[in-house]
Each structure stands twice: as structure tokens, then as C-alpha cells.
Amino acid sequence: MKRGLMLWILAVGLPCTVAGQIGMYQHGSVVRMQMGDCMLAHHGMMVAFGPPAAQVQDSCPEYTLVATNVVYVIVGKSSNQLIPLAEVIDFRLHRNELDVRVDDAKHESKFFIKEMVVRSEWERMQRHIEQQMKAAEVREAER
Amino acid sequence: MYKFLGTVLLCSWLSLLIPMFLVTTIYPRDLLELHASSQTAQQFTYHSSPSEVRLVFFATDEQNRHIESIHRDDFAVLDNGWVIRNFRSFAHAGLIKLDVVLLIDASDSVRPRFRKEIDSVLNLISQWPWNPGDNVSVMSFRGMEPQMVCDGNCRTWFTSDHVGSLSIGGATPLFDAVTLAAGFLNGRRRPDVWPVMIVFSDGNDTISKASFTSALKKVMAGEEQIYAIDLGNASRPSEGTTILQRMAESSGGRFLPFSDGADRILSEVMDDLHSGLLVTYALPESTSEFHSVRILPTHNLNLQFRCRRGYYRPFSDGVRQEDVP
Numbered sequence: 001m002k003r004g005l006m007l008w009i010l011a012v013g014l015p016c017t018v019a020g021q022i023g024m025y026q027h028g029s030v031v032r033m034q035m036g037d038c039m040l041a042h043h044g045m046m047v048a049f050g051p052p053a054a055q056v057q058d059s060c061p062e063y064t065l066v067a068t069n070v071v072y073v074i075v076g077k078s079s080n081q082l083i084p085l086a087e088v089i090d091f092r093l094h095r096n097e098l099d100v101r102v103d104d105a106k107h108e109s110k111f112f113i114k115e116m117v118v119r120s121e122w123e124r125m126q127r128h129i130e131q132q133m134k135a136a137e138v139r140e141a142e143r
Numbered sequence: 144m145y146k147f148l149g150t151v152l153l154c155s156w157l158s159l160l161i162p163m164f165l166v167t168t169i170y171p172r173d174l175l176e177l178h179a180s181s182q183t184a185q186q187f188t189y190h191s192s193p194s195e196v197r198l199v200f201f202a203t204d205e206q207n208r209h210i211e212s213i214h215r216d217d218f219a220v221l222d223n224g225w226v227i228r229n230f231r232s233f234a235h236a237g238l239i240k241l242d243v244v245l246l247i248d249a250s251d252s253v254r255p256r257f258r259k260e261i262d263s264v265l266n267l268i269s270q271w272p273w274n275p276g277d278n279v280s281v282m283s284f285r286g287m288e289p290q291m292v293c294d295g296n297c298r299t300w301f302t303s304d305h306v307g308s309l310s311i312g313g314a315t316p317l318f319d320a321v322t323l324a325a326g327f328l329n330g331r332r333r334p335d336v337w338p339v340m341i342v343f344s345d346g347n348d349t350i351s352k353a354s355f356t357s358a359l360k361k362v363m364a365g366e367e368q369i370y371a372i373d374l375g376n377a378s379r380p381s382e383g384t385t386i387l388q389r390m391a392e393s394s395g396g397r398f399l400p401f402s403d404g405a406d407r408i409l410s411e412v413m414d415d416l417h418s419g420l421l422v423t424y425a426l427p428e429s430t431s432e433f434h435s436v437r438i439l440p441t442h443n444l445n446l447q448f449r450c451r452r453g454y455y456r457p458f459s460d461g462v463r464q465e466d467v468p
Contacts, residue, residue: 084441
């Protein structure tokens with residue numbers, strides 16, 4: 001009976017763990033990080049109907065995460081919510097949030113999704129900005 | 144009972160096999176896309192330019208103890224918010240020569256602690272394990288303007304015999320002294336030299352022509368690092384304390400209260416300068432004059448990094464931007 005129970009636990013637990021580790025996560029790279037408005041993090045009933053004190057302006061980390069096909073701009077829920085800036089990070093979309101796997105801490109860190117852009121469109125915008133900057137630099141040098 | 148367990152077992156294994164099947168059929172395509180996309184992403188993140196950014200920084204653990212076994216893939220630089228992981232070089236800063244200017248506040252406000260202040264400076268000069276190429280200069284400030292006491296040769300020249308020649312009293316031209324010292328260090332700047340200012344003062348400027356902001360900009364433009372030793376009353380922090388703290392933090396240096404004692408100050412500064420790390424990377428393309436800089440860990444979030452708050456973009460011909468408005 002005991003052995004059967006062990007087998008059952010193993011059989012149920014193993015697929016979840018394995019699937020979680022190999023199948024569920026997408027991969028991406030953080031290319032930009034800046035401190036931004038936390039208002040997104042304080043959205044909801046407290047902001048809409050709560051006293052003015054609830055609408056405290058704070059700064060939260062905002063990351064640009066480049067994934068295979070989509071570029072996400074995600075915002076942390078507190079000022080000290082950091083993502084390790086490794087070359088490749090694992091994340092998954094879960095209940096309208098983006099959960100980043102923090103390897104060393106063995107847990108997930110949850111972020112609000114502020115923007116989602118198709119990667120090709122984002123790359124086109126970056127190229128445009130880059131060209132603008134180069135042109136400005138040339139103008140500056142000519143002056 | 145066993146029939147029931149058998150059914151559960153079968154369902155569980157099916158729930159394993161189906162995702163496995165999906166993963167094995169979809170994953171290779173994703174992997175190929177990821178490989179291609181990571182190459183594309185690099186086009187936007189890393190740029191090359193004739194100039195490079197040099198950044199001295201310090202790594203500590205959560206207990207604020209220095210860590211020297213840092214590797215180049217343990218951290219990333221945030222330059223104006225862009226993540227930089229592609230470094231041109233990474234080395235121990237202890238290998239570079241030091242160019243140190245010691246600034247001594249000799250104004251009226253620090254008169255009661257002046258003797259101790261001088262003893263600390265003498266200790267610092269005599270006990271420091273200087274390397275052959277290191278330079279140390281001493282500048283005092285009081286009255287209307289700062290005055291260079293000895294220039295580069297203070298290791299042999301500035302002894303207790305010469306201390307008597309220093310005048311005491313008058314107003315505190317701290318910002319003028321910092322501006323002058325920054326210009327002095329910048330004037331003889333070489334790539335293999337690490338410019339450092341050690342400021343002994345209460346931080347309460349009373350007469351400078353330069354403002355705090357302009358003095359700090361000069362320091363930031365010259366990439367000097369300030370160690371601020373607060374001679375003020377530790378039990379009653381003044382505006383001067385805040386000024387010294389801001390100078391130290393912005394330049395990537397440290398703020399140390401004089402009340403900690405000369406020995407502690409000496410060991411803290413020495414320990415700090417010996418554990419410095421130096422990273423260089425290509426200057427990112429940007430139109431902004433000032434680049435904010437921050438260093439963050441790539442794996443271990445318990446690591447903490449300290450460096451200057453930013454740098455001023457040099458001109459394309461390599462001339463450093465001196466007179467920032």
C-alpha cells in the first residue's frame with residue numbers, strides 16, 4: 001500500500017515538475033531597464049476609490065524583455081524587485097502577468113505587463129531611433 | 144483499490160507524455176528562432192565606437208563585505224538604461240596607478256579638530272602601501288581660495304615638520320577646492336591612472352565661487368572618485384554631511400564619519416581602493432550628454448555593486464568635455 005502511494009505521488013508530481021522545467025517557460029533577454037512609475041502596480045480599487053494617500057507615486061523597475069516573437073515591457077510591483085540580467089532568462093505568461101524565473105533564488109518573480117510589441121515592429125522602431133541618433137551626431141559634428 | 148491506482152497512474156503518465164510530445168515537436172523550431180533572434184537582438188544592444196567607457200566599481204555581498212572573486216559574467220552594466228554585457232576588458236583596479244589628492248579643510252569651522260585631521264592625513268600618507276607609480280598631492284583650503292601644499296611628491300615632502308607651515312582659520316571654500324582638485328587631476332589624466340580625491344571637511348561651504356552642482360559636474364566629467372571624511376559633529380548631522388554624502392555617492396566613492404577614528408578610516412579607504420574592479424566597454428550611441436550608469440547582477444541577486452552615478456559623453460575626437468553647462 002505504502003509503495004503504491006509512493007508510486008502515485010511520483011507519477012503525479014514528476015510530470016508537473018518536468019513540464020514546468022522544460023515546456024512551460026519561454027526564453028528572452030532583458031535589453032533595457034529603467035525606473036518608472038509604479039502607478040500600474042497600484043491600479044485597482046485602492047487607486048480608483050481609495051484615499052489620496054493610496055495613490056503614492058513610487059518608482060518601480062521597468063524592463064524591456066525581448067522574446068522570440070514579442071517584446072514585453074514589464075513593470076515590477078515594488079522598487080526593489082530586480083531581475084537578474086543574465087543573457088537569457090526564463091519566463092511564462094500567467095494570469096495576465098509575466099512570471100520570471102529567478103534561477104539562484106529558485107522562485108518566480110511576478111511582473112505587470114505594460115506593453116507588448118511584435119518583435120519585428122520593435123526592431124524597426126529601434127533601427128529608426130538609431131538612424132535618428134546617428135544623424136543628430138553627424139549634425140553635431142558638422143557644427 | 145489497485146485498479147483505481149492503476150487508472151490514476153495511467154492518466155498521470157499520459158499527462159506527461161502529451162506535453163513531452165508537444166515539446167519535442169515544437170521546441171526545435173522555437174530553438175532555431177531563438178538562436179536567430181538572439182543574434183538580431185545583439186544588433187540593437189551592442190554598438191561599436193572609437194571611444195570607450197571606463198568604469199571602476201566595487202562588489203560587496205549582503206553584509207557589505209568586499210568580494211574580489213567576481214567574473215565578467217556576474218554583472219551587467221546599465222548605461223542610460225541599456226543593458227551592456229559585452230565588455231572590452233575586465234581587470235582588478237588595484238593594478239592601476241593611483242593619483243590621489245588629499246584636500247584638507249583648514250577653515251575656522253574645523254579648528255577644534257584640525258590637529259586630529261592633520262594626524263590622519265599624515266597617517267594615510269605614511270602607512271599607505273604606495274606603488275612606485277602612485278602620486279599623492281595635498282591641497283588645503285581656507286579663506287578665499289584653496290592652496291596646493293605639495294604636488295605629486297607628498298609621500299616624501301609632507302611630513303610633520305611641514306605641517307606647521309599650514310595656516311588655519313577663515314571661511315570654507317570647499318566647492319572651489321573640489322573644482323580646482325578635479326581640474327588638477329584631469330590635467331594630468333592618463334588611461335592607466337585612477338584619480339582619487341580624499342576630502343577632509345565638515346562640508347559646510349561658506350564662500351566658494353563655484354556651486355555644489357558645478358563642482359560635482361567637474362568631478363563627474365573627470366571621472367574622479369571622492370572619499371569624503373566628515374569632520375562635522377556625528378551626533379548632529381548638518382547640511383554639510385548631506386553634501387559630502389552626495390559627493391561621495393555620485394562619484395562612486397564613500398562617505399566616512401571622522402568620529403569612526405583615523406585607523407578605521409585608513410583601513411576602509413585602503414580596503415576599498417584595493418578591491419576596486421575596472422571594466423571597459425564601447426561607448427553606446429546616444430545623443431544625451433550625460434549617461435547614467437548602474438551595475439546589476441546577472442545571477443546572484445545578493446551581490447551589490449557600487450560605482451559612480453554616470454559620466455559625460457566625450458567628444459568624438461576623444462577630447463574630454465570639460466565645461467559642462
